[in-house]
Amino acid sequence: MANGTEPGDEWRLANRYRVGGLLGHGGMSEVFHGYDERLDRRVAIKLMRPVATPAAPDSPEAVEILDAIDRDRQRFLREIRTTARLEHPGIPAVYDTDVELGPDGSTRLWLVMQLLRGSTLETVLDGADYETGAPSVVWAASITAQIAAVLADVHQLDIVHRDIKPANVMIVDGGLVKVLDFGIAILHGAGALPRLTQVDRTVGTPAYMxxxxxxxxxxxxxxxxxxxxCLFFELLTGDVPFHQTGGVELRTHHLHAPAPSARAERSDVPEAVDELVSSMLEKxxxxxxxxxxxxxxxxPLMTTVDVVDAVWTGPERRDPTRPFRRPLLTTARTRETAEDKPALTELEAAKLNREVETLLEEGVVSEAIGLLEEAVERGGPDPAAALxxxxxxxxxxxxxxxxTRAASLFEKVGREFRKFLPPTDTYVLDCSYHAGHAFAETGKPEKALPHLRFYxxxxxxxxxxxxxxxxxxxxxxxAQMLAATGRPDEALAEFEAVxxxxxxxxxPDSTQIKNxxxxxxRLQAAVRDGSRSQW
Known part of the structure; x- marks a missing residue:
């Protein structure tokens, strides 16, 4: 995105955004120079490649494909809005997003975002020669720290990038590091857990997975x-930690090979940094x-630095240590409280429920959450209504x-419901169902299992x-949670019962059965091999 071009007039999106020359492309999208005619500014426009509809739309396979397309579309739009709310300096600003219907009936998902002027780490590393002039440890650490600051922020909202790699990181003028492609990664993921309709679906780039x-x-x-x-190791040494070797697949190295030592590759890597890299690469x-x-x-490594790698920062002074004049890591989010407002009346609670229902039907989930958060702080007209x-x-x-928040809430509310309602009550079961699924989504199988089994x-x-x-x-x-907690025998029995x-x-021939x-x-192989943590 370093060199801009004049706005083109090939076509427009939403009668506002003029699409210009190609900036880059990936497996599922293309990024173009763009021009916002309404606000008179240059932007970047990311276009998802159109998804063709099945030739036989009434077949069972086609119905599954169409359902998956619709889920991906809705999740893409919803989570792009979530990303836009982050407003972190290490994330490109999101300006607009929508879906357009093509003449052939295909859908075009698009995203308008901040146009960045800088270099991707992929470009920097491709032109690097670590044998004649490796960058300083501080240079590598400052880039890693900036990426970590972004991830710490987005992880608070249960967003997982899923594809951290050099091509998805850019150093812009002033030394700020930007993490790219949140929208694509989220669209790929469409949920943290493998689904019944997903066969062998993996997301990520093999060297960094x-x-x-x-x-x-x-x-x-x-x-x-x-x-x-993996990326930090590469920044320090010039190479990724694992490769396919001698007939041994790269996947196998990720699963079983001990993490190599960065300090063994270059002696000026401090022991503490080497240990940190190793801990990040735990299986x-x-x-x-x-x-x-x-x-x-x-x-602490950046706060005392006073030497700049001029060769690595370039003429635009893209020094990643510069932003550490003040910390990047954002504090925990705070929101306005309703401590001065009285508890909701019955009429207010009924009106609120209608408003929330309408907002959820329209897909405006964030606004619904805001109304409910304020209502919970105020309290209901009686304990049952508050619950x-x-x-x-x-x-x-x-x-x-x-x-994360949903799991905690459902666990606490379900515990309250069980004090005066039977186990088969709708409210009790609803809380156990959602608590179990939410804990599973956040990678907490031990907490998910009791709620799922109760349900x-x-x-x-x-x-x-x-x-x-x-x-x-x-x-x-x-069954998935049993496998995740190292109980393949129990998991196998549960899968076979399902x-x-x-x-x-x-x-019997459906995608669900095949998956x-x-x-x-896989579990039968794990049981044969005696593996209880990896399958």
């Missing part, structure tokens, strides 16, 4: 830290530091993908098709 990404397991914030560890997600911990560990407000807030957070033991799958689907999904998830339910619902059989094959 975490062990759990390689295996199609739940992808959480720890996966981003692993990818960042188990729970053994890795958080992004915030990485940032704080590296910060229902907290449950509604948990549901809105779950819809918006803010699973499966007490739910009635014969009530209606929606309840039957929730029951099947929950049993499938129980199979008849899926066959009855979708047919389930792949899970069973």
């Amino acid at each position: 975490s062990p759990e990404q390689c295996q199609g397991r739940a992808v959480t914030a720890a996966s981003d830290v692993y990818s960042l560890g 188990e997600p729970g053994d890795r530091p958080s992004a915030e911990t990485v940032y704080e560990a590296l910060l 229902l407000l907290r449950r509604a807030l948990g549901a809105a957070l779950f819809i918006d993908g803010r699973y 499966v033991q007490n739910a009635d799958p014969g009530g209606n098709e929606e309840e039957a689907a929730k029951f099947r999904d929950s049993r499938f998830l129980v 199979r008849p339910l899926l066959a009855d619902a979708f047919g 389930l059989d792949k899970h069973i094959e």
Whole structure:
């Protein structure tokens, strides 16, 4: 994005954005120079490649594909709005996004964002010669710390980038590091957990993929830290930590090979930095530091620096140590409180429920969450109403993908409901269902399992098709969580018990059965090999 071009007149989006020359492209998108005619400014326009509709739209396979396309579209738009709310200096500003329908009926997803002037790390590293002049450790650490600051911020909202690599990082004039492609990564992911309709679906770039990404397991914030560890190692040494070697797949190295030592590659790497890199490359997600911990560990290294790598910063003075004159890491979010307002009346609560329902139907989830947060602070007209407000807030957070907060809320509200309602009550079951699924989404299988098992033991799958689907999904998830906690024998038994339910619902040759059989094959191999943590 370093060199701008004059705005072109090939075509316009939304009768406002003029699309110009190509800036770059990836597997699913292209980025163009753009011009905002209304605000008279140059922008970058990212266009998702059109998705063709199936030739036989009534077939079972086509219905699944169309459903997946629609889910991806809705998640893309919702989570791009989430990214836009972050307003972190290390994330390109998001200006606008929408969907356009092409003449052939295909959809075009587009995103208008800040036009950056700088160089990607991929470009910098491609032109580097580490043998004749490696960058300083501080240069590598300052880039890593800036990326960690961005990740620490977005992880608070349960957003996982899923594809940290040199091509998705840019150093702009002034030394600020920008993390790119949040929208693409989120669209790829469409949820942290593998679904029944996803067969062998992995997201990421092989050289930087975490062990759990390689295996199609739940992808959480720890996966981003692993990818960042691979990148940090490359910035320090000029090469990624793992390669395919002698017939051994790269995936196998990620899963089993010990992390190499950066200090062994260059002696001026401090022991503390070497240990930090190794901890970021731990095989188990729970053994890795958080992004915030990485940032704080590296910060002392930058605060005393007074030497600039002129060769590496370029004529535009893209020195990544410069922003550390003040810390990048944002503080925890705060919001206005409603402490001076009285509790909601019955009329206010009824009006609020109608407004929230309308907002959720229209997809304006953030505004609904804001109204519910204020209502929860004020309290309901009675304890039962206050409890229902907290449950509604948990549901809105779950819809918006803010699973950490949703899990905590559903767990607490469900505990309150169980004090005076039977285990089979709708409210009790709803809380256990959502708590279990939310904990699973955030990579906490041990916390997810009790809630999921409670739901499966007490739910009635014969009530209606929606309840039957929730029951099947929950049993499938129980098996996934058992596998994730190193219990492949129990997981295998659960998967095999779920199979008849899926066959009855979708047919013996359905995508769901094919995907389930792949899970069973992997677990059977894990049981044979005696592996209890990796499968």
